Amino acid sequence: MTAIYKRELRSYFSSMIAYIFIAFVLAFIGIFFMIYNLSSGYPRFSYSLSALMLIFVFAVPILTMKSMAEDRKNKTDQMLLTAPVTVTSIVLGKFLAMLTVFVIPLVISCLCPLIIATFGTAQIGSDYASIFSFICMGAMLVAIGMFVSSTTENQIISAVVTMAIMLVMYLWDSLVSLIPQTAMPSMIGMLVIVVLVALVIYSMSKNAMAAMIFAFVGMAGVLVLYFVNASAYIGLLPSILSAFSISHIVSNFTIYNVFDFGGLFFYLSVAVLFIFLTVQSVQKRRWS
Numbered sequence: 001m002t003a004i005y006k007r008e009l010r011s012y013f014s015s016m017i018a019y020i021f022i023a024f025v026l027a028f029i030g031i032f033f034m035i036y037n038l039s040s041g042y043p044r045f046s047y048s049l050s051a052l053m054l055i056f057v058f059a060v061p062i063l064t065m066k067s068m069a070e071d072r073k074n075k076t077d078q079m080l081l082t083a084p085v086t087v088t089s090i091v092l093g094k095f096l097a098m099l100t101v102f103v104i105p106l107v108i109s110c111l112c113p114l115i116i117a118t119f120g121t122a123q124i125g126s127d128y129a130s131i132f133s134f135i136c137m138g139a140m141l142v143a144i145g146m147f148v149s150s151t152t153e154n155q156i157i158s159a160v161v162t163m164a165i166m167l168v169m170y171l172w173d174s175l176v177s178l179i180p181q182t183a184m185p186s187m188i189g190m191l192v193i194v195v196l197v198a199l200v201i202y203s204m205s206k207n208a209m210a211a212m213i214f215a216f217v218g219m220a221g222v223l224v225l226y227f228v229n230a231s232a233y234i235g236l237l238p239s240i241l242s243a244f245s246i247s248h249i250v251s252n253f254t255i256y257n258v259f260d261f262g263g264l265f266f267y268l269s270v271a272v273l274f275i276f277l278t279v280q281s282v283q284k285r286r287w288s
Contacts, residue, residue: 004085004093008067009100018101021063025105028055033112044123045112046130050254053247056141057170061162063101064145065155067094068278072153091279095146102138106131123257130253133260136267137246141166143274150281169246176241183230186237187222194218 012018032048042048110131116122144165149158168175179185195215202211226233242248249263 001085001089001093001096004090005096008094008097012063012097012101015066017063017066018104021059021101022105024059025052025055026108028052029105029109029112033109037112037116041120043116043121044254045109045116045127046123046254046257048112049109049127049130049134050250052134053170053250056138057163057166060102060138060141060145060166061159063098064142064149064162065159066149067098067146068150068282069153069155069158072150087282088279091146091275091282095143095275095278098142098146099139102142103135106134106138126253126257129259133249133253133264133267136264136271137250139271140246140267140274143271143278147274147278147281150278172245173242173247176238176245179238179241181235181238183226183233183236186233186235187226187230189237190222190233191219194222 009018029048029052032051033045036042036048036051037045110128113122113124113127116127117124145158145162148162148165149155152158152161179189198211198215198218201214202208244266246267249260249266252258252260252263
């Protein structure tokens with residue numbers, strides 16, 4: 001894994017992608033820091049960090065688009081897959097290389113709270129906790145982008161799809177607010193979720209019978225509950241979907257000064273999930 005990590009990290013700095021990503025993120029960190037902290041006198045650097053979410057929507061796909069797609073297009077993935085390392089080691093090496101590039105501008109931004117403390121009163125602990133939360137969020141975003149890259153050999157498609165996913169994540173709260181609070185939409189939404197989970201089961205196991213049984217039992221349960229106690233569905237789907245909001249986690253750290261352990265666990269859990277899915281995607285191609 002160490003060899004893969006060094007190879008990937010070297011490739012990012014030799015192709016200018018790392019330099020462009022770092023310069024792009026640092027430029028906006030500097031702009032927000034100057035506007036909110038230096039000009040307006042706001043004492044918390046974490047507030048400036050909250051504005052970076054939209055920047056990562058466009059920056060992270062550029063960082064992750066070539067992670068798996070380039071090797072697949074150039075057929076160099078065959079060389080990696082026949083090397084004396086596991087697929088998990090390959091994926092983790094690539095993931096850690098991208099995460100290293102992602103972390104560099106955030107590490108440099110650690111100077112900002114110290115600058116604030118030099119000229120006034122700063123909340124060092126809160127600011128550094130917010131930076132750490134952004135590193136964890138970066139692990140999640142990088143893992144998602146890497147998985148998308150593993151499904152195609154076209155880097156442009158990888159970047160566009162990843163950007164679309166991250167834009168939906170950024171607008172998640174606004175999209176969830178559009179869902180009616182009545183029982184019928186929630187019931188329909190739960191049926192859709194059951195079908196999607198069944199499709200995932202089939203995709204992962206190739207067991208059509210298991211997927212069909214899960215779909216039948218799940219949909220039957222949803223319908224029975226709706227006809228027995230429809231009031232249980234009132235506001236259910238918006239409540240479930242709201243739990244997946246990354247904006248809420250960011251706000252806890254950057255605005256409400258709350259160290260959200262649950263939010264960090266969510267970030268890292270999603271990162272692990274998509275690393276696992278990437279491994280499965282590569283394994284599937286390896287034996288196909």
